[in-house]
Amino acid sequence: MTTAPKVRAFFHEPTFTVSYLVWDPVTRAAAIIDSVLDFDQKSGRTATHSAQALLDAVREEGVKVAYLLETHAHADHLSAAPFLKQATGAPIVIGEHIKTVQHVFKGVFNLAYVTADGRPFDRLVRDGEVLQLGELEIKVLHTPGHTPACVSYLIGDAIFVGDTLFMPDYGTARCDFPGGDAGTLYRSIHKLLALPDDTRVFLCHDYKAPGRDTFAWETTIAAEKQNVHLRDGVSEAQYVAMREARDKTLEMPVLILPSIQVNIQAGELPPPEENGVRYLKLPLDAL
Template sequence: MKIHERPDAVVASLYDRKTGSFQYVVSDPRTRMAAVIDPVLDFDEKTAATSTGNADRLLEYIAGERLDVAWVLDTHPHADHFSAAPYMAEKLGAPTAIGAKVVEVQKLWKDIYGLEDFAADGSQWDRLFADGEAFDIGGIPVRVMFSPGHTLASISYLAGSSAFVHDTLMMPDAGSSRADFPGGDARLLYRSIHALLDLPPDTALFVGHDYGKDGREPACVATVAEHRASNIHVRDGIDEAHYVATREQRDATLPLPTLMLYALQVNIRGGRLPEPDAAGRVYFRIPANRFSKK
């Protein structure tokens, strides 16, 4: 767990090395109110077993700091890890939330998985946030920014002087996240990124993934000014056409995330496993030959 002191908040980041994912607890040091953002539920694809190591480390931090968690927040349905939002919400007694456009992702993957009885209405979360909607974490004002491109439903949480952007951006030396998943769009992603880069220069952008490019230690935060100066995909002077060509060329070389076909059927359910059968057994449904091998 690493602690990032901001002028108006304390941000704790926890890195999951297996999936390259960052998860966050953002808190108001004055009121001790907090929110959890994109917690990870551990999954072993060899045994199809889930566990709560990451989530429990977040809970230990929250208990140790005597924080009162107001929200458990998802930025979008993740393709590379399971969401631990339901587990965290149960342990903390806090509501869950995601962007309202999640229903479009649910409809898309409902068809891919052939889930005839699945409710693609966002009811798996306690709250669906619209673009521009506002709420507070103690004394920290939060604004929801619709950030499509990586997925149809991606949102960013602008919490005071920090923004939690997950897969919209990566660290400056890594650029941006892919836009080739079903519902992704490189042009929309470029525009979403530039909405973030129009924030004040000292705004801290906390990303969702890093893989330690060229052997450096994984990192999770850079300012708007740093991205505008040096982000390899979207620094100042790179226009939309150049970005789209670069992003689409790069995406064409990428394999699917290892856990994608497992993760999305869990994450469109808000982080819950598929419903058990009459005997209490839980099964994953994997569509054969739906995605070309890269």
């Protein structure tokens, strides 16, 4: 019988992002997935209230954080991984294809300090790799399409899918960012749908589908087989046509420009300039 990890979700309504504290109930070994750094775009100020809530939960549950897991370099919020690493000593983990994403956006933002070799992430994981979490295992599934570096983390009977899937009544991830591909996402999703029907699915975002009054971020593989973008035997060609047409109607995420240049660096803010101030870039006509 597959062991069920304990899961606590933390919803950040300004960015519609869900972070997770996940732990082995036997050994209390824990992981934090997709943390959020509070960022006020109007003032350029950062804060750690949301990340501190995760640390408060770590203390309340009596767990020890072994990993800070990122499903991908997010385009809609800034990661709080460096703050959490300083507090817990846990390494920051992401899929090995982050190097591709770093290379692309190093050019977009003309960031001389980006090495595009995976640094400053502490550990790059590959498809099929397994990390130990107490008596539980974290299995890495490479699930690209939204970005080339997207991974999902299978922990016991729970899968954390990042932006690959949304709630069944809302659909699936966009694929129009650099390196995104709708056909690739279709195949990644079907890789996930091959898991047992009762696998719990934890999502990184929810935007409330029309007609639904509450936010939601937990579902099952069985329910996702009836996802509005996938049900009734939708073929890859049909999915690609739908996804590409839909993506053309979408605006860029509000925080994509600050988020990407921070998140490709594991959440590290840009180095301070001569006056001691850190600056984010705003590339014109680049995206």
